[in-house]
Amino acid sequence: MDKTDRRLGMQQAISRRDFINGVAAATASGLVPGTAFANLPVTASAASAGNYPPLQSGLRGSHRGSFEVAHQLMWAGRQDWGRIDTADAEVYDLVVVGAGISGLASAHTFKKQYPGARVLILDNHDDFGGHAKRNEFAIKGKTVIGYGGAQALENPGEYSAFSKQILSDIGVDTSRFNTAYDREFFRRHRLCGATFFAESRFGTNHLVRYPLMDYTWFVPFAQPPLSTKEAVQQMPLGQSARRELLMLLEIKGDHLTEVPAAEQQDYLSRISYRDFLERHLGVHDKELLSVLQGLTCDEAVSIEVVPALNIMVYLGLPGLNATALAGINATREPYIYHFPDGNASIARLLVRKMIPRVAPGSTMDDIVLAPFDYSRLDERGSDVRIRLNSTVVRAVHNGDPQSAKDVSITYVRGEQAFKVTARSCVMAGYNAMIPRICPELPEKQKAALALAVKCPILSITHMLSNKAGIARVQFD
Numbered sequence: 099m100d101k102t103d104r105r106l107g108m109q110q111a112i113s114r115r116d117f118i119n120g121v122a123a124a125t126a127s128g129l130v131p132g133t134a135f136a137n138l139p140v141t142a143s144a145a146s147a148g149n150y151p152p153l154q155s156g157l158r159g160s161h162r163g164s165f166e167v168a169h170q171l172m173w174a175g176r177q178d179w180g181r182i183d184t185a186d187a188e189v190y191d192l193v194v195v196g197a198g199i200s201g202l203a204s205a206h207t208f209k210k211q212y213p214g215a216r217v218l219i220l221d222n223h224d225d226f227g228g229h230a231k232r233n234e235f236a237i238k239g240k241t242v243i244g245y246g247g248a249q250a251l252e253n254p255g256e257y258s259a260f261s262k263q264i265l266s267d268i269g270v271d272t273s274r275f276n277t278a279y280d281r282e283f284f285r286r287h288r289l290c291g292a293t294f295f296a297e298s299r300f301g302t303n304h305l306v307r308y309p310l311m312d313y314t315w316f317v318p319f320a321q322p323p324l325s326t327k328e329a330v331q332q333m334p335l336g337q338s339a340r341r342e343l344l345m346l347l348e349i350k351g352d353h354l355t356e357v358p359a360a361e362q363q364d365y366l367s368r369i370s371y372r373d374f375l376e377r378h379l380g381v382h383d384k385e386l387l388s389v390l391q392g393l394t395c396d397e398a399v400s401i402e403v404v405p406a407l408n409i410m411v412y413l414g415l416p417g418l419n420a421t422a423l424a425g426i427n428a429t430r431e432p433y434i435y436h437f438p439d440g441n442a443s444i445a446r447l448l449v450r451k452m453i454p455r456v457a458p459g460s461t462m463d464d465i466v467l468a469p470f471d472y473s474r475l476d477e478r479g480s481d482v483r484i485r486l487n488s489t490v491v492r493a494v495h496n497g498d499p500q501s502a503k504d505v506s507i508t509y510v511r512g513e514q515a516f517k518v519t520a521r522s523c524v525m526a527g528y529n530a531m532i533p534r535i536c537p538e539l540p541e542k543q544k545a546a547l548a549l550a551v552k553c554p555i556l557s558i559t560h561m562l563s564n565k566a567g568i569a570r571v572q573f574d
């Protein structure tokens with residue numbers, strides 16, 4: 099621990115005011131009774147503690163063991179997987195490739211329509227949920243729950259009737275969040291946003307207690323203790339960058355006068371953030387543009403590419419107040435539809451609905467602490483089975499695709515390839531892989547699917563002792 103760590107309070111004991119605050123920062127402990135968010139005994143969550151993926155730490159999204167086979171298929175064009183064993187003697191009614199929310203929801207929908215159906219869900223990870231992952235941390239004998247990817251149901255009032263029905267099927271009543279989600283948490287604890295300037299880029303490590311991104315619609319932070327002017331003065335930037343930044347943070351009124359107000363949303367979705375800043379607000383300072391570049395986080399692309407609308411409305415980068423869209427976020431549904439483990443609870447509810455033996459309980463409240471027994475996910479005799487650590491490499495019809503009665507699905511688990519047969523198959527994995535997995539697809543569809551590109555995003559969940567009064571730090 100060095101001087102900077104000490105200044106940030108990292109040497110201090112972890113207290114009840116500890117917090118977890120990931121990519122877009124929200125703390126929702128309301129669905130966990132009272133103090134349980136921080137005080138749950140470690141073992142309560144881990145029924146099959148020996149194999150309980152949410153307790154794993156390190157690189158989890160694409161962990162070692164989950165991507166190697168896919169890379170061999172995609173990058174080296176590997177087709178020969180050696181001896182292929184038959185995994186199960188039975189013919190499944192449905193095999194789903196991918197145990198993310200799409201795959202789980204497909205399986206659930208199929209089971210609803212055909213209650214007696216036998217379904218197998220395959221996923222290359224050691225946990226189900228896809229991007230909707232749960233993290234549990236065992237700290238000083240307590241468990242703290244967080245999310246490892248997708249956080250919240252955004253604007254669920256606008257979901258399709260089909261999606262709303264699925265939520266209802268698994269017992270999610272979104273009005274429960276009105277009281278379950280603690281909207282005042284940050285303000286009550288006087289936790290504000292802050293921006294960290296790293297020595298590697300700015301010559302000094304500097305924390306300024308002022309957020310450069312307006313996250314109010316996501317998380318209502320406490321007011322920063324600094325005025326905009328004071329905050330900009332404290333930033334380790336040159337005069338020109340400070341001058342333009344202050345203008346950008348304080349500007350008000352519609353400066354996009356050449357575009358009618360009703361067309362601005364469309365216009366801003368078609369120009370990049372950088373173009374908007376340069377063309378319409380006269381921001382040219384290279385240092386400032388590089389600071390803003392560092393804040394694009396989960397857009398995963400640079401300010402030259404990301405649409406101005408996305409980054410200002412969704413991520414809160416400055417500039418929106420200089421358009422007719424100022425205040426647009428106040429019209430959105432609040433960002434409260436958030437389980438403590440994010441949308442992992444949705445995945446867990448779907449799994450529990452289909453395989454009740456995996457976890458006790460029946461409500462959206464009890465799913466938060468329900469102990470999940472991973473050893474029951476893939477039991478012989480179960481109607482629905484979820485087989486993890488299994489990468490699908492091929493799915494082809496047995497015979498002429500127009501008339502075949504079933505399909506063969508090949509997956510690789512460890513070093514061994516297996517084959518299963520199914521009457522139908524849903525591909526709910528990565529689009530770009532589908533042309534390699536399904537060679538029978540029409541060329542046009544293959545070409546369209548191959549256009550999909552995945553951008554890596556590294557989302558890190560830390561548990562820090564928080565004596566600094568800061569809710570969220572943006573790292574530049």
Ligand SMILES: Cc1cc2nc3c(=O)[nH]c(=O)nc-3n(C[C@H](O)[C@H](O)[C@H](O)COP(=O)(O)OP(=O)(O)OC[C@H]3O[C@@H](n4cnc5c(N)ncnc54)[C@H](O)[C@@H]3O)c2cc1C
Pocket residue numbers: 121195196197198199200201220221222223227228229230246247248249250251252396441488489490491526527528531535555557
């Ligand atoms: C950091 C982050 C934050 C997000 N936040 C939100 C949010 O707050 N709210 C929201 O609604 N959405 C959010 N999203 C979007 C989120 O990805 C989707 O909402 C949703 O979870 C996607 O589900 P999916 O099942 O379609 O895909 P995925 O979650 O990607 O699931 C697909 C699964 O299929 C597996 N798979 C792929 N290929 C194969 C194969 N060949 N064989 C076997 N398995 C395979 C994958 O490994 C994965 O487990 C976020 C995404 C990320 C990355």
